[in-house]
Amino acid sequence: xxxxxxxxxxxxxxxxxxxxARTARRPRYGGTLRLEIEAAIHSLDxxxxxxxxxxxxxxxxxxxxxxxxxxxxxxxxxxxxxxxxGSGAFRISAWEPGKHVVLAANDDAPxxxxxxxxxxxxxxxxxxxxxxxLELNHADVAEIPAGDARQAxxxxxxxxxxxxxxxVAIEFAPGRKIAEDAPARQALxxxxxRAAIAAFLLQKEGQAAGGILPQWxxxxxxxxxxxxxxxxxxxxxxxxxxxxxLMLGYDSDxxxxxxIAERIAVDAQAAGISLAAQPSASGATARADDRGAVDxxxxxxxxxxPRPGPALADFxxxxxxxxxxxxxxxxxxxDKASPEQIxxxxxxxxAEGRVIPLVWLPQVYGLSAxxxxxxAPAPGAGWPLADVWLDGxxx
Amino acid sequence: MGEKWGDRGGIGExxxxxxxxxxxxxxxxxxxxxxxxxxxxxxxxFALLLARSQANAQAQSSSQIAxxxxxxxxxxxxxNKLAAEIAAxxxxxxxxVLKLENQSPISEAQAAAVREGLASxxxxxxxxxxxxxxxxxxxxxxxxxxxxxxxxxxxLSQGADGLLWIAQxxxxxxxxxxxxxxxxxxxxxxxxxxxVLQRRIVYQGREPILDFTVNRQGNVDSWRVxxxxxxxxxxxxxxAGADSIPxxxxxxxxxxxxxxxxxxxxxxxxxxxxxxxxxxxxxxSPGESSLFCGGQAAAEWPIGGGWRATYDGDHNYxxxxxxxxxxxxxxxxxxxxxxxxxxxxxxxxxxxxxLDGKARLYSRGTDAPKSVFSGWGDEVxxxxxxxxxxxxxxxxxxxxxxxxxFVQMYRVENGQASAEGERLNLPGxxxxxxxxxxxxxxxxxxxxxxxxxxxxxxxxASCGN
Numbered sequence: 001x002x003x004x005x006x007x008x009x010x011x012x013x014x015x016x017x018x019x020x021a022r023t024a025r026r027p028r029y030g031g032t033l034r035l036e037i038e039a040a041i042h043s044l045d046x047x048x049x050x051x052x053x054x055x056x057x058x059x060x061x062x063x064x065x066x067x068x069x070x071x072x073x074x075x076x077x078x079x080x081x082x083x084x085x086g087s088g089a090f091r092i093s094a095w096e097p098g099k100h101v102v103l104a105a106n107d108d109a110p111x112x113x114x115x116x117x118x119x120x121x122x123x124x125x126x127x128x129x130x131x132x133x134l135e136l137n138h139a140d141v142a143e144i145p146a147g148d149a150r151q152a153x154x155x156x157x158x159x160x161x162x163x164x165x166x167x168v169a170i171e172f173a174p175g176r177k178i179a180e181d182a183p184a185r186q187a188l189x190x191x192x193x194r195a196a197i198a199a200f201l202l203q204k205e206g207q208a209a210g211g212i213l214p215q216w217x218x219x220x221x222x223x224x225x226x227x228x229x230x231x232x233x234x235x236x237x238x239x240x241x242x243x244x245x246l247m248l249g250y251d252s253d254x255x256x257x258x259x260i261a262e263r264i265a266v267d268a269q270a271a272g273i274s275l276a277a278q279p280s281a282s283g284a285t286a287r288a289d290d291r292g293a294v295d296x297x298x299x300x301x302x303x304x305x306p307r308p309g310p311a312l313a314d315f316x317x318x319x320x321x322x323x324x325x326x327x328x329x330x331x332x333x334x335d336k337a338s339p340e341q342i343x344x345x346x347x348x349x350x351a352e353g354r355v356i357p358l359v360w361l362p363q364v365y366g367l368s369a370x371x372x373x374x375x376a377p378a379p380g381a382g383w384p385l386a387d388v389w390l391d392g393x394x395x
Numbered sequence: 396m397g398e399k400w401g402d403r404g405g406i407g408e409x410x411x412x413x414x415x416x417x418x419x420x421x422x423x424x425x426x427x428x429x430x431x432x433x434x435x436x437x438x439x440x441f442a443l444l445l446a447r448s449q450a451n452a453q454a455q456s457s458s459q460i461a462x463x464x465x466x467x468x469x470x471x472x473x474x475n476k477l478a479a480e481i482a483a484x485x486x487x488x489x490x491x492v493l494k495l496e497n498q499s500p501i502s503e504a505q506a507a508a509v510r511e512g513l514a515s516x517x518x519x520x521x522x523x524x525x526x527x528x529x530x531x532x533x534x535x536x537x538x539x540x541x542x543x544x545x546x547x548x549x550x551l552s553q554g555a556d557g558l559l560w561i562a563q564x565x566x567x568x569x570x571x572x573x574x575x576x577x578x579x580x581x582x583x584x585x586x587x588x589x590x591v592l593q594r595r596i597v598y599q600g601r602e603p604i605l606d607f608t609v610n611r612q613g614n615v616d617s618w619r620v621x622x623x624x625x626x627x628x629x630x631x632x633x634x635a636g637a638d639s640i641p642x643x644x645x646x647x648x649x650x651x652x653x654x655x656x657x658x659x660x661x662x663x664x665x666x667x668x669x670x671x672x673x674x675x676x677x678x679x680s681p682g683e684s685s686l687f688c689g690g691q692a693a694a695e696w697p698i699g700g701g702w703r704a705t706y707d708g709d710h711n712y713x714x715x716x717x718x719x720x721x722x723x724x725x726x727x728x729x730x731x732x733x734x735x736x737x738x739x740x741x742x743x744x745x746x747x748x749x750l751d752g753k754a755r756l757y758s759r760g761t762d763a764p765k766s767v768f769s770g771w772g773d774e775v776x777x778x779x780x781x782x783x784x785x786x787x788x789x790x791x792x793x794x795x796x797x798x799x800x801f802v803q804m805y806r807v808e809n810g811q812a813s814a815e816g817e818r819l820n821l822p823g824x825x826x827x828x829x830x831x832x833x834x835x836x837x838x839x840x841x842x843x844x845x846x847x848x849x850x851x852x853x854x855x856a857s858c859g860n
Contacts, residue, residue, distance in 0.1 A: 217555045373795045
């Protein structure tokens with residue numbers, strides 16, 4: 001009897017492909033890591049400002065690889081042609097603005113030469129393409145939107161998920177009539193179903209936020225409830241004279257903000273609140289520009305430090321003094337703030353109601369099977385590519 | 396250096412006793428008994444052993460509970476402070492309904508001890524305390540707080556800065572929050588007893604550890620801990636707490652930069668203590684507060700078994716050369732770690748964890764490996780057992796430094812490796828295992844991913860049942 005062996009052969013082949021080339025523990029030197037990111041960086045010159053928050057964030061990550069920031073010395077240096085060489089773990093070896101950059105290991109890097117020989121960065125890659133490239137083993141590290149993490153995991157992509165460190169919130173514009181109405185702000189806060197945003201829009205990869213800082217950082221987040229009470233919201237709103245309409249702005253280039261704004265509009269409508277979501281320009285100046293046109297705006301703030309004191313101080317600076325009106329200030333050295341001081345400041349901001357926290361997001365990355373020693377970056381820390389190595393890279 | 400690791404990690408006398416009774420001497424004694432008593436004696440012996448083992452198990456179990464339930468003394472101040480703040484916030488209430496939730500990594504037994512401590516302190520403040528039923532999801536609302544009763548929800552929480560104990564005190568007309576930061580309990584540096592392969596954690600620290608030694612003189616331990624930033628030296632009476640030990644730190648100057656630093660506290664060829672760091676050695680100058688690294692000649696690492704190694708400074712691996720003149724031309728491949736044997740007869744065998752992720756056993760003078768071992772990690776070492784004449788091989792697991800790890804003991808006979816005993820599971824990666832020439836235990840550096848601490852441990856082999 002002739003027995004077909006092709007299925008067995010195929011199964012063995014799949015098994016061999018799926019298995020990593022090596023099962024080692026101590027780092028190996030060599031290899032080129034392929035990184036894909038969403039943002040398109042148009043200049044790596046530290047003196048040139050980025051055009052959007054996404055570009056600024058990505059540029060900051062690459063800067064951390066190129067420049068040694070230890071101490072006060074920025075570490076940048078220019079070659080004969082005015083080009084940047086950097087003094088960090090890597091140096092630029094090829095540069096195509098907005099599309100592609102190759103970083104080569106710096107043999108004289110502080111802290112030792114990186115294990116990787118090079119990093120090949122593809123910029124401006126959309127999320128769907130990044131996931132596809134991970135599946136096809138055309139990329140080693142790629143950013144994954146938090147809301148796509150479950151889908152990526154279902155497709156067999158290896159994921160790295162950080163502690164939630166990015167806050168999405170509603171920020172009221174100072175000076176707008178409806179924004180200055182405390183019951184109106186409270187009504188909107190009660191009308192938003194944060195748990196639904198976390199569960200459905202973010203596919204459970206986000207956490208509903210009642211406070212500014214996540215529980216893992218402050219230890220007190222559970223003291224700020226995420227109450228969803230549309231009946232009370234309706235009651236509060238009905239007591240506001242003049243049937244006002246609330247305009248909520250969001251970054252038109254940010255699909256997550258778009259989805260959240262639409263969801264808030266639905267929740268508000270269900271509570272009898274007249275609210276319209278309005279797309280607006282992206283970029284660092286958008287918040288200021290919007291203030292004449294919208295009553296509130298979605299904001300995204302990423303913690304610069306895992307420590308609650310410095311993180312909250314940064315948030316106060318980010319949100320502006322209006323947000324912290326009535327809140328007891330943090331000490332001048334926020335890293336010395338006591339848990340009580342941090343809690344009181346945070347409670348003051350929440351009580352003021354000019355910022356309505358919605359959800360916390362983690363940073364999610366897809367990794368190929370050969371990536372080793374990747375630790376999810378902590379707030380304020382860059383991509384750990386100087387310490388990553390490739391299983392299969394030549395020693 | 397004179398390290399005597401073994402004298403703090405002895406095995407239980409009960410196990411030795413059993414082994415002796417079932418050994419040859421015991422059998423010879425029993426031969427003198429009349430044969431008809433033999434079944435009775437065996438039955439009695441069996442019953443005695445059974446009862447004793449059960450008693451031991453019960454004693455061990457109860458002592459573990461007692462030990463874990465004990466609240467660290469450094470938490471007493473936090474308990475007192477929180478109780479005082481609760482009592483102040485609860486005024487003028489005469490009674491308290493207390494509910495405690497543990498959202499921190501401390502054990503439930505410790506949480507229960509905190510609860511009892513709080514209740515005790517509150518009662519001393521003339522407050523009547525009763526505990527809310529465990530099923531109550533939101534105790535401040537159940538039962539309703541009146542003028543005479545305050546509902547208190549205490550949450551044992553944790554943030555990035557450490558433990559926080561938080562009390563929400565609710566009365567009929569007010570709600571207050573009290574927050575008390577709590578000093579972290581020092582991780583216990585206690586021996587962990589593992590059958591066959593024993594691990595004793597001897598030092599823990601936040602900074603990376605490259606190597607460590609301890610000498611005991613009388614009742615005092617003298618420690619040297621080498622990190623990538625310098626050498627820390629301290630002495631401690633065995634009963635001293637970790638907080639009260641003065642530490643001398645000597646920074647390393649001109650140290651080679653590496654993202655996978657290797658360092659060792661060794662004995663050089665002249666018999667003096669030496670500090671090896673990558674491909675250099677670092678010297679202590681009398682009266683200097685720093686250690687200076689560098690020199691013309693590449694540092695030679697003693698790896699035992701008649702071998703020495705030099706470190707490739709551009710990478711993170713070693714090259715071995717023989718100290719024996721008759722096989723000095725025998726060149727071995729590059730490796731990450733080596734397991735060398737020291738049999739009296741001098742047969743030179745060596746196991747190398749090589750750059751391709753496999754470990755290979757080489758016999759004296761032959762270029763081709765005698766055996767190849769797959770599935771071992773990059774850290775290997777040999778370990779003599781104190782109950783037999785055999786040498787055992789320890790190998791760490793595979794993966795990378797973001798994952799838990801383990802150490803498995805193997806017996807290597809005729810080129811075949813067979814696992815011995817239970818693997819020693821660890822909550823983080825093994826960064827280094829090695830045995831100094833002449834020592835009967837292995838030094839292990841690992842990282843505990845749950846606490847973030849680097850841990851220095853001593854591994855030894857016991858011959859348990």
